[in-house]
Amino acid sequence: MIYPDGAVPAASATEFFGRERELARLHDLLVSPTARLITLVGPGGIGKTRLAAEALRRTDPGRPVYWARLAELDRDCGDSAENVLRSVVRTDISDPCSFDLGAPGHPGARSEDAILVLDNCEHVLAAVGRVVLDLLSGTSDLTILATSREPIGWADEYLVAVGPLSPAQSLELFRQRAELTGRPVADEPGQLAIVRRICRRVEHSPLLIRLAAARLWHQPPAMVLAELTGGADDQRMRWSQSIRSGSERRHRGISDVIAWSFDLCCADEQLLLCRMSVFAAGYETDGVEPQRNGVDLDAVVAVGADDLLPPERVAALLERLAERSLVCTFRTENSVRWYLVESVRLFAGDRLRRDPAESARLAGRHRRYYRDRVAEARSRWHGPAEETWLTWARTSWDDILIGIETGLAEPGEALIGLETASVLLSVWVPFVNGGSCSLARLTAAALEVTRDRADSPHRVRATALLGWFSLWEGDTERARRLLNDCVAGCLPKRAGNDSWRRNPETDIGLPPSVEWVRGLELMLFQLDPLAVMVLDRANRKFTERGDRIGIERAAVFTALAAAMLGEPAQADAITRVHLDRSVAAESSLSVHWAQVARALALARSAEPAAALGPAYSVVSGRFAVGDTWKASWSVAVCMIVLTHVLSGDPAAVGASAAVHARAGELAWLTGVFRACHRSMGVDVERVPMMVRGVRRATAVATAIIGSAEVAAAEHRGRQYRPGSVMVQQYLQRSWPIIRDPVVVPAVPGAERWDVLSPAERAVAVLAAAGWTNSAIAERRGSSVRTVDAQVASIRQKLVIGSRRAIAGHVPDELARTVDAERVASGRRGRRRPGSR
Known part of the structure; x- marks a missing residue:
């Protein structure tokens, strides 16, 4: 049907919301003399027809508009569809001479600056393409506005993507x-x-x-x-x-x-779409890079390609499915990720499950692919490559969990899921991603399914690590039971015998993961300094096995246990060595935790104000949006350091007014600390070490500002939304900037310079010359986060409060080097605009 001259379907104008950006784009195109064919492209039901109607309603009311609904035409069937389309257009428009399609290019053809709307073109695409070519070559003023689930394919076609509502x-x-x-x-x-x-x-x-x-x-x-x-x-x-x-x-x-679009696909496109359903659903993100959305081409090829669907064809098929609005893309500056929205995934998954064997085969390939990618952490951990792996793990989190969950029906497949889970439980991703509860639930389910495979090392490791989660949740009974199960599984003769608990200093031959959880139990719940010994023993056992993840995990908590429970001299030695090793490894994650431990150790020293600099290094570092784990530890560092400073050396933060303000901040931090841990499923009141820290902070703040102000500030802190960048922004803005210097040890500047590692000295020279951290990273071939960590370590070792103060500590013999690098930095800055 074609609506008469100037008419716009009334029904299409109802319930119109938003679309201001698309309307502005359409307005510009409709008045442009060069935009002859404009196509609104998007999935079915997204509102293309309503958008076209609204755009035309806002255009020049005197401009002729003809509206052709093509939905009822049969699917593309060669010349017959084209003839029907030509007949409809020719006979239904009020002035047939205006659109004489039978004689394209005829000198008498005219369009009176008209707009022809071709609504719902995707199923008669070939016919529409030929008609459009004839119309546009035969008339000079005609503009065609088409709606379709895919482009028409004309050379000068203007595409307007129609996405979801806000x-x-x-x-x-x-x-x-x-x-x-x-x-x-x-x-x-x-x-x-x-x-x-x-x-x-x-x-x-x-x-x-x-x-x-x-x-x-x-x-x-x-x-x-x-x-x-x-x-x-x-x-x-x-x-x-x-x-x-x-x-x-x-x-x-x-x-x-969805079936309307699916039926327009060729067999290979349909096959790939069905196979894509084994991946997690994605979603529109309004241009904001998501924590997890879509998969890369390598994943689609690894899981979905085979002899029937060769790898070299997958990219082209994905692009074709995206053109058909069945597959969506998420783009960054240098990558494309592919995904199905949930409704399309359900449709395609239903088609795939019609062949149960094929569905199971694809799910198995998906599970093994993500198991193998997760396992790469074993070789990448504790080094520069860990950042790339962590980014991948965060963006792939939903698919990782799906791989574990879909394997729970069969013990052999569940063991693969346990292997995946045990690696994830070993690193920070569950807490970083806010997925600790989901992973713990799936791990427990996989352990139940594989209970007859008690000899599997994956079961022992996963059981021990699940105990770690229980410790953080404050579930002491469950953690104790899981630890007992591990001991019974590893050492059957000790089943039911708790003597090993009474003598933690004795090595009874437990695997390193079990030793590690035992050390955490001593640290978090018993506040026992022997935790340092047990965790260090776990570290040695991980080292013997060459387990890089385990080594780093044990080293981190050995340093934390020493910082919070050990003697001051022990805490100072262990945390100093751990920080140096972390910086040398160029592991930004390791450096963060080493700085946490170092700040906590210094806070318990005779001069707690010495912890202010390292504490600022912790909170000024970068961490991902939603990384509640890092945020909560940053808050803990600030809380504990302020507690010790305000109780032992309040003058370090200023006069009485500043002390009062910082006491209010301390009370606020206790509330934020609770909020962060609550979001991760951790009950602060059930973990003795946390209880001790919060109670002491509250007592110190109360002694300065009174219980009423403390209660009000703590309440405000509890309202904070965990995982937001606001926590980090607040800490970076408001944390006490140390007065340069707050505490000046009796160490000459030259000797402080000698404390820096060779890599730190090289970075310090560039920083003193005015190079930015990103420029230093590019120059040295490392990541920005690594340089951030190195600069923070340099500031700590030189006992300075700002980056600018580094220049004052560079030895005289390096002055010329600094000058040369300053000149090089200036040249680099002048070249940059022209290099784009």
Whole structure:
């Protein structure tokens, strides 16, 4: 059907929300003399037709508009579809001479600056392409506005991508549609939160939101959300059985929307789409780089390619599926990640499961791929390469968990999942990613499935590491039981005999992971200085096995235990050596924890103000958004250092007004500390070491500002949203900047310079010459985070409070080198603009 001259379908203008950016782009294109073909591209139900109608409604009212709905035409069938299209266009437009398609290029052809809308082109693409070519070559003023799930393919086609609604627009649409059912959504935070989650689960798609809102006729929002599990029991594909959305059959339900596009794909495209369903679903991110979204091409090839679908074809097929709006992409400056939104993943997964053997085979390949990638941490840990691995692990977290979860039905596959879990439990990713509870749950489930494989080393390691999680959660009984299970499994003769607990200094032959958890139990719950000995013993055993992850993990907690429980001399020696080794290894993660331990050790020394510099190094370092683990330890360092300074040397932070202010900050930090740990499932009140730190901080703050101010500040801290960058920003802005210097040891500057490692001296020279950390990293071929850590260590060792003070400590014999590097830095800065 073609609507008459100037008419725009009224139905298409209803319920229009947002799209200001797309409307502005369309306005510019519709008035441009060079934009002859404009195509709105996006998945089914995303609102392309409504967007076109709204854009035309806002254009020049005197401009002729003709609207051709093509949805009811049969799928592309060669010349017949083209003839039907030409016939429809030629006979239905009010002035046939304006669009004489039978004679393209005829001198009399005219279009009166008209706009022709070709709505829903994807199924008659070849015919539309030929007609568009004839129209645009035969008329000079015609503009064609097309809507399609993929581009038309004309050489000078302007594409406008139509994406999901914003969360706010989705909520508004849902509430408006809910009114139609007679079941309005209450203006209550809990109900609105549920609706926001529903909108996110249906990808903020207008059509899917309307279908979800229609379910309110049958059940409340909470039950609608419960139907959207994302798994095999997800109910959204059944919504179409009792719901109609408009008159077009392809929009009657979610399955119909996706099937319309799926049926247009070739066999290889359909095959790859089904195989992509083994990966985790992705989501639109509004241009913000997500913590986890999509997979790279290597993963798709490794899991989905075989003789039937050769590896060399996968990239082209992915691009074709993306053009068809079935596969989505997330792009950065130098990478592309591919994903299916949840609804498409469910559709494709249902098709894949029609062949159970093939579905199981693909799931197994997926599981092993992520097991192998996770296992790479064993060789990359405690060095510069760990950052790359950590970034990959964070972005791949959902797929890693899916690999573990889908293997729980069979013991052999569950063991593969346990191997994956044991590596993850060994590093910081679960806490960094906020996924510790999910990983712990899946690990426990895998241990149950593999209970008949008690001799597996993966089981022993995973059991011990699960005990670590239980310790942090404050679940002492579970941790004790898991540790007992490990001892019984490794040393059957000691089953039921607790004598090994009473003599921790005795080595009874436990594996290193079990020794390590035993040391943590002594440290966190018994506050026993012998924890240092046990953790150091675990370190030696990890070293004998060449376990880099274990070595680093044990070294970190040996230093932390020494810093918090050991004698001052022991704490000073262990934390100093650990920091030097970490800096030498160029491991930014290791340096962070070494700085934490060093600051804690100095806080307990005779001059607690000496900890202010190292503490600032901790909080001024970089950490990823959502890294609650690092944030919580940064808060802990500030809390403990301030506690010792305010109780032992308050003048170090200034006059009485400053002391009062810092006491208020200390009380606030106790609240933030609780909030951070609560978000990770850690109950501070159930972990004695944490209880001791918080209580002492509260007591010191109370002695200075009183209980009322402490309670108010602590309450404000509890309201802080963990995982946000605001915690780090606050600490970097407000943490006491040390007065340069706060404590000046009786050590000449030259001797302090000699304390620096060779790598640190090289970095210090460049820093003194004015090179930025990023420029130093580029010059030295290392990461920015490594240089950040080195500069922080330099400042600590030179006992200075700012980077600028480094120049004052460079020996005279290196002055010319600094001058030369300063000149080089200036040349580098002048070259940069022209090099782009």
